[in-house]
Amino acid sequence: MHQGTPYRRRRRRLRRRRIRVLLVDRWPVTRLGIRTSLRQVKYIEIVGEASDAKRALRLNAGLHPDVVMLDIELAHEGDGLDLCKLLKASPANRPRVLVYTARNSREEVAAASLAGADGYLHKGVDCGSISGTVYKVHRGERTWALGHAEETSTELRSLIDGARLTPKEEEILALLLGRHTNAEVAEQLSLSRNTVKSHVHNILRKLGLENRQDIWRANSSPKR
Secondary structure, X not given: OOOHHHHHHHHHHHHXXXXXXXXXXXXXXXXXXXXXXXXXXXXXXXXXXXXXXXXXXXXXXXXXXXXXXXXXXXXXOOHHHHHHHHHHOOOOOOOEEEEEEOOOOHHHHHHHHHOOOOEEEEOOOOOHHXXXXXXXXXOOOXXXXXXXXXXOOEHHHHHHHOOOOOHHXXXXXXXXXXXXXXXXXXXXXXXXXXXXXXXXXXHHHHHOOOOHHHHHHHHOOEOO
């Protein structure tokens, strides 16, 4: 009667060692493809799926995944990066976040980094790379596989890592990378233009750059 108990305990220990992954993508066929690929890997367990940010946050709080794989583009453009910020600040569970997307422009990669993403995986990579990237991100390795993009690391990302930007400065920098004007940034973030101007000045000072053109140049230059 008690012979099954040690076996069940071993099974529970095995499940605890698995990397618990939550998939967040608006397209069911994409989630099916990821699930099919990762199902073959014994050390990974898909614990849930979501197509939008609201459900993803609810599942994150209830399921406590180790890694959340999400696309930049959910129901609305930018939802994925907003969700990334919320996940990294969640009081219920702060998972590693792996962005899995078809986009790989330097602006979008930098914006994902500013949003707190732990890894970036282009959907053009082979299926075998998915599980390996999940494993590395879970271990705390910052992994950026951008498909056919020229470089996986830029001078700007190196500058950002040592700049100690505030969350608001990171938010504004992400908009600057999208080539928004101060007026557009002010409107999007409900700030005064003078406040935005002050933040931009502080961002440039911390990055050691002179103007926003230098930001764009640094984001297109390989890390030295």
